[in-house]
Amino acid sequence: MITRSFFMTDKKLSPRQALNKAFLKVKPIRENIETFKTNLIKLLNQINEAESEEFHKNLVADFLKNTYYSPSHFINTQGRNDLVIHNGKDAKSSIGVIVEAKKPTNKGEMLAVDNLNTKAFQELVLYFLRERITGNNLEIRYLIANNIYRWFIFDATVFEQLFVQDKALVKQFIDFEAGRLSGKKTDFFYKEVAENAIALIEKEIVFTHFDIRDYDGFLRNSDEESDRQLIALFKLLSPEHLLKLPFANDSNRLDKAFYNELLYIIGLTETKEGSKKLIGRRKESDRFAGSLIENAINQLDSLDKISQLDNLAQGDTYQDKLFNVGLELVITWINRVLFLKLLEAQLIKYHKGDNFFTFLSLTKIKDYADLDRLFFDVLARKLSDRNASIKDIFANVPYLNSSLFEITDIEQKAIVISNLRDENLSIFASSVLKDSNGKRRIGNLNTLEYLFEFLNAYDFSSEGSEEIQEENKTLINASVLRLIFEKINGYKDGSFFTPGFITMYMCRETIRKAIVQKFNEFNGWDCQNIDQLDEKITDKKAANKIINSLKICDPAVGSGHFLVSALNEIITIKSELKILLDRNGKTLRDYQVEVANDELIVIDDDGKLFEYNPKIKESQRIQETLFTRNKQLLKTVYLV
Numbered sequence: 001m002i003t004r005s006f007f008m009t010d011k012k013l014s015p016r017q018a019l020n021k022a023f024l025k026v027k028p029i030r031e032n033i034e035t036f037k038t039n040l041i042k043l044l045n046q047i048n049e050a051e052s053e054e055f056h057k058n059l060v061a062d063f064l065k066n067t068y069y070s071p072s073h074f075i076n077t078q079g080r081n082d083l084v085i086h087n088g089k090d091a092k093s094s095i096g097v098i099v100e101a102k103k104p105t106n107k108g109e110m111l112a113v114d115n116l117n118t119k120a121f122q123e124l125v126l127y128f129l130r131e132r133i134t135g136n137n138l139e140i141r142y143l144i145a146n147n148i149y150r151w152f153i154f155d156a157t158v159f160e161q162l163f164v165q166d167k168a169l170v171k172q173f174i175d176f177e178a179g180r181l182s183g184k185k186t187d188f189f190y191k192e193v194a195e196n197a198i199a200l201i202e203k204e205i206v207f208t209h210f211d212i213r214d215y216d217g218f219l220r221n222s223d224e225e226s227d228r229q230l231i232a233l234f235k236l237l238s239p240e241h242l243l244k245l246p247f248a249n250d251s252n253r254l255d256k257a258f259y260n261e262l263l264y265i266i267g268l269t270e271t272k273e274g275s276k277k278l279i280g281r282r283k284e285s286d287r288f289a290g291s292l293i294e295n296a297i298n299q300l301d302s303l304d305k306i307s308q309l310d311n312l313a314q315g316d317t318y319q320d321k322l323f324n325v326g327l328e329l330v331i332t333w334i335n336r337v338l339f340l341k342l343l344e345a346q347l348i349k350y351h352k353g354d355n356f357f358t359f360l361s362l363t364k365i366k367d368y369a370d371l372d373r374l375f376f377d378v379l380a381r382k383l384s385d386r387n388a389s390i391k392d393i394f395a396n397v398p399y400l401n402s403s404l405f406e407i408t409d410i411e412q413k414a415i416v417i418s419n420l421r422d423e424n425l426s427i428f429a430s431s432v433l434k435d436s437n438g439k440r441r442i443g444n445l446n447t448l449e450y451l452f453e454f455l456n457a458y459d460f461s462s463e464g465s466e467e468i469q470e471e472n473k474t475l476i477n478a479s480v481l482r483l484i485f486e487k488i489n490g491y492k493d494g495s496f497f498t499p500g501f502i503t504m505y506m507c508r509e510t511i512r513k514a515i516v517q518k519f520n521e522f523n524g525w526d527c528q529n530i531d532q533l534d535e536k537i538t539d540k541k542a543a544n545k546i547i548n549s550l551k552i553c554d555p556a557v558g559s560g561h562f563l564v565s566a567l568n569e570i571i572t573i574k575s576e577l578k579i580l581l582d583r584n585g586k587t588l589r590d591y592q593v594e595v596a597n598d599e600l601i602v603i604d605d606d607g608k609l610f611e612y613n614p615k616i617k618e619s620q621r622i623q624e625t626l627f628t629r630n631k632q633l634l635k636t637v638y639l640v
Contacts (some may be wrong), residue, residue, distance in 0.1 A: 267291025500598030
């Protein structure tokens with residue numbers, strides 16, 4: 001017999017399990033963790049079980065305000081709701097989180113892991129229906145019940161599915177609110193309406209649970225490992241999770257500060273023309289000779305290169321041709337540098353923060369000629385083919401068999417980056433660069449030095465492990481760069497970057513149906529979904545061949561965003577079907593692969609993020625499997 005306790009614990013999530021896996025990858029800043037620890041210790045120290053529910057509710061409100069929400073999100077009581085967190089900074093904004101608070105000694109009304117159907121939960125159901133049905137609030141994110149020690153957190157989508165979609169319950173609620181039922185007091189609704197409705201679906205309710213006392217030892221212990229144990233809880237109570245706000249590596253969000261200063265260093269500006277955002281050359285009075293585009297244009301002009309380019313120089317006038325050729329060159333160079341910044345960050349990360357693997361710095365690249373050598377004499381050549389002097393300078397830079405580091409046609413006929421002059425550039429008015437006193441830097445910098453310092457002011461490597469970021473740097477990951485590439489490359493017509501949540505949804509809906517159809521055609525099956533395929537597959541190699549026979553075409557391919565989303569979805573489906581195989585044909589059994597925030601996430605059996613370590617054989621196996629399977633799919637599946 002299957003017990004009720006089994007059902008309940010099967011639906012219980014830990015803080016780590018409840019988090020968006022892409023959000024889990026983001027390192028919290030040390031300063032924020034210290035604030036969290038200070039305020040949570042204060043909360044624990046002020047608990048007094050002899051005091052009232054109101055006393056403890058205020059402790060919770062103060063903790064949330066001081067740690068996360070003030071002044072951007074208003075927290076207070078609202079009607080019968082003990083606490084609510086608003087989506088905006090005042091009470092006029094919609095409610096995002098509903099909190100039901102109980103005093104620590106009120107065990108009769110408080111939820112238990114194996115018994116959700118208590119008064120506290122029944123109250124949440126009533127308050128949710130009032131806000132959702134009566135108030136027509138579509139922006140409720142989470143509901144929380146706590147007695148200051150034990151916390152139960154419910155995603156509002158669960159309430160939407162189980163309660164709002166229950167037509168009989170909604171009718172009873174509407175009749176109760178209108179006074180048409182035999183009882184008019186809330187206790188009547190709890191016992192006669194909510195309790196019965198909850199009993200029918202209690203086994204289906206997914207919730208997050210933790211006891212704050214379990215973290216007391218970590219809070220009062222200053223070692224690094226203890227701090228890491230607090231990261232998931234810190235994120236769970238944050239507005240990024242509870243209000244579902246964008247976070248640092250959100251693939252749908254452009255980092256405007258990074259984008260604007262990068263445009264400035266390049267020498268471009270963004271303007272709006274109707275509904276389009278166009279990127280163009282700065283006004284003549286606002287141009288700087290030290291910007292990359294103006295430097296390139298000056299060299300193209302002085303060397304009379306436009307007349308030698310034939311049809312490679314597009315434009316109606318000589319100035320148009322200068323700009324278009326110059327911009328194509330600069331985009332190529334910036335694409336290379338940004339890719340190398342990601343590579344450098346990963347090399348440092350894989351080697352546990354060893355800055356010996358830094359190579360994008362003035363100590364190794366003193367001018368544009370050195371950067372040109374890095375492109376073509378280092379990255380484009382195998383280690384054995386490199387000049388001896390270069391081997392010493394760039395000993396830790398790998399060979400990249402990539403067309404990105406092959407000289408382009410326009411570079412061959414026009415100029416390469418080594419042709420640029422050594423110029424200075426005034427620092428951007430809203431620059432990320434700070435002086436020794438923490439104030440925004442002013443004055444001029446050598447442009448190459450400016451570019452390197454600008455990139456170093458951001459974090460390109462903070463994904464992939466549950467750690468604390470000691471420096472306060474904004475994350476710039478591959479998804480953010482993809483947004484920027486798309487915008488800059490679409491400068492003529494006004495770029496449109498399809499957000500990650502759209503490509504992710506499109507790929508999930510279409511590719512899964514296509515794969516089910518493929519299997520049905522090959523095997524004469526009548527499966528309706530991936531779960532049914534999982535029950536029938538016996539030959540894993542044959543199943544891989546069927547999936548690899550799929551063809552995907554993206555005629556409007558720009559940055560390759562849609563195709564990357566499709567690739568991630570296919571890898572995820574193979575993992576779900578247990579046919580994601582290593583080179584020896586073994587399944588990656590102990591790992592779960594999923595797509596979160598339009599990124600491929602790998603999680604082990606303990607719910608921890610996979611972190612590549614080149615010194616560990618199993619880590620090598622996982623990384624190699626993902627790489628070889630991606631490479632195989634790129635060869636067999638894609639038509640672009």
